[in-house]
Amino acid sequence: VPVLLVEAEGLHLRRTLDSGQTFRWRWDTAGGEVTGIVGRSVLRLAQDAAGVWLIAPQSPDARQTVLRYLGVDGHTGVAGIERALARDPVLARILPHTSGIGLLAQDPWEMIISFIISQNNNIPKITRSIASLARTLGDPLDGHTRTSSQQDPVSSYAFPSPERLAAARSQVLRACLLGYRAPYVRAASRLVSSGQLDLAALQRMPEDDARETLRRIPGVGEKVADCILLFGLRRMTAFPVDVWVRRAVERLYFRNRPRTAREIQQFARARFGALAGYAQQHLFVYARGHLRPTAGPGRRGLNGQ
DNA sequence: GGGCAGGTGTAAT
DNA sequence: ATTACACCTGCC
Numbered sequence: 001v002p003v004l005l006v007e008a009e010g011l012h013l014r015r016t017l018d019s020g021q022t023f024r025w026r027w028d029t030a031g032g033e034v035t036g037i038v039g040r041s042v043l044r045l046a047q048d049a050a051g052v053w054l055i056a057p058q059s060p061d062a063r064q065t066v067l068r069y070l071g072v073d074g075h076t077g078v079a080g081i082e083r084a085l086a087r088d089p090v091l092a093r094i095l096p097h098t099s100g101i102g103l104l105a106q107d108p109w110e111m112i113i114s115f116i117i118s119q120n121n122n123i124p125k126i127t128r129s130i131a132s133l134a135r136t137l138g139d140p141l142d143g144h145t146r147t148s149s150q151q152d153p154v155s156s157y158a159f160p161s162p163e164r165l166a167a168a169r170s171q172v173l174r175a176c177l178l179g180y181r182a183p184y185v186r187a188a189s190r191l192v193s194s195g196q197l198d199l200a201a202l203q204r205m206p207e208d209d210a211r212e213t214l215r216r217i218p219g220v221g222e223k224v225a226d227c228i229l230l231f232g233l234r235r236m237t238a239f240p241v242d243v244w245v246r247r248a249v250e251r252l253y254f255r256n257r258p259r260t261a262r263e264i265q266q267f268a269r270a271r272f273g274a275l276a277g278y279a280q281q282h283l284f285v286y287a288r289g290h291l292r293p294t295a296g297p298g299r300r301g302l303n304g305q
Numbered sequence: 306g307g308g309c310a311g312g313t314g315t316a317a318t
Numbered sequence: 319a320t321t322a323c324a325c326c327t328g329c330c
Contacts, residue, residue, distance in 0.1 A: 020311065119312040125328065126311085179326020184313090221313045242311040260320095284311080 001058075007067055008052040010078035012100020013045060016070070019101055019285050021231045023114055023127045024159075037134070038069045039107065042142045042156050071105045071234075078102055081278050088271070090252045091279060094286040101281045104231065108199050109192065110159045111232030116184050116219040118227070125177060130159075132176040137164045165189035184219025191217060207235045222261065236277040239268040245280055248287035 017025045017034060025036035033046045033055065041062060044055040054066055067073045082099060086092040113133075118126050138157035165173075166189035173182035191197040197217070202210050210233060214225040226240035239245075241261045249264050250256055259267070272279040 115311095116313095120310065120325075121312085122310045122328085125326095174326085177327065180324090181313095181326075219313065223312060227311090240311085244311060288311085 002046070002053040002055045003058060003063060004050060005052045005054055005063070005067065005070075005072075007072045008070055010082075010100060011047075011052055011070060011072060011102050013047040013052050015098065015100050015285060016102045016104065019281055020123060020288075021104055021227075021281070022106060023123070023130045024110075037141065037156065037158065038065055040139070040141055040158050041065055069105055071102050081275065084275055085272075085278060085282065088279075091282060094252075094282060094290075097289060098282040098285045101278070101285060103234070103236065103277055103281065105234055106231050107159065108202065108228065108232035109162060111228045112188055112192075112214070112217065112220070113159075113165070113185055115224045115227040115231075116188060116217070117178060117181055119181065119219065119221075119224060121181075129177045131157075133165070133173075133178075134159055136160075136172060136176060137168055162189045162192035166193040181219060184217075187218045188220075203233060207237060210235070211238075222265075230277045230280070237269065237274055239265060239272070239276040239280045241265060241268075242284070244284050244287040244291070247291050247293070248283040251291060252283070 013034065014027070014031075017036070022036070024038070025034050027034045033044055035042065035044050037043075041057070043057070043062065043066060045066070046053045046055055052070075054063055056062075064073075072078075078100060082095055086095055114126065114130055117129050121129075134157035137160035141156045141158055160168075165185060168186070168189075170182055170186065173185055178185055188197075192199060197213070202213060205213065207229060211225050211229060214220050214228055215222070220228070223240050223242055226238040229235040229238035230240060241249075241264045246259070246261065246264055249267065250259055253267065253271075268276050268279065
């Protein structure tokens with residue numbers, strides 16, 4: 001019997017899992033159930049009018065894993081966050097389209113590699129790359145063997161350890177569709193496996209120190225560093241500025257006037273403060289849904305909607 | 306088929 | 319401190 005996760009009230013599962021912060025979930029064809037890898041668990045979830053359900057596995061253990069992962073084991077629920085966000089008139093206007101987005105508590109190591117791979121890339125390919133890395137170099141889960149589930153984009157394999165990734169031949173990394181990012185992934189893996197980069201210490205650092213430390217990893221620039229801070233280290237003030245968020249902020253807050261990434265960062269910190277990370281997720285999802293540049297005549301800078 | 310996609314490193318102002 | 323350019327790969 002599936003277990004209802006009452007703590008997840010207010011969470012919109014699909015919006016959350018499809019909001020670009022995780023690449024380890026796959027919906028079934030009907031869209032009713034989703035399967036994903038969290039740590040060494042293969043989880044199956046669903047959502048209906050009653051709420052979010054844990055379908056499998058059904059151990060109390062898994063229940064705790066999911067709640068922590070969904071970020072709903074804390075004090076402030078999604079509804080409370082959104083009430084605060086809605087004090088901003090712009091966010092109040094887009095929230096009906098984006099309500100229910102949560103910020104997941106993901107593994108810092110997995111986030112470092114995932115978002116290095118995300119640079120100049122698109123979600124389907126990032127997803128394939130990570131699945132390929134896991135299938136090639138990660139431990140099989142759930143009794144699967146390495147030869148099974150060849151086609152599964154979200155294969156049942158744990159994310160590879162820094163050691164396994166660092167030891168991989170570059171040919172192997174290339175075969176996982178990393179392209180020119182392969183050397184970045186290798187360098188990051190060596191930094192961590194050698195102990196030069198201490199992930200536990202990273203967790204304890206103040207945000208700016210952690211950002212600076214992350215920026216020293218090859219392939220980690222401003223945007224990727226903020227993704228790691230937000231999705232892996234739960235620093236809710238982080239505000240990753242990608243092309244979509246920039247588009248949204250320029251259009252919704254600056255009358256469509258061009259702004260540099262730095263200006264947008266500063267604006268977000270001042271405007272959203274401790275909720276910047278949530279604001280960013282809502283703006284991102286809204287932009288992808290409603291601010292496609294190809295949707296109208298003219299290039300970037302005009303129209304929208 | 307050239308251009309682009311949830312950027313970054315590098316070289317040149 | 320800012321700006322142009324290349325870059326794996328798949329998709330249009």
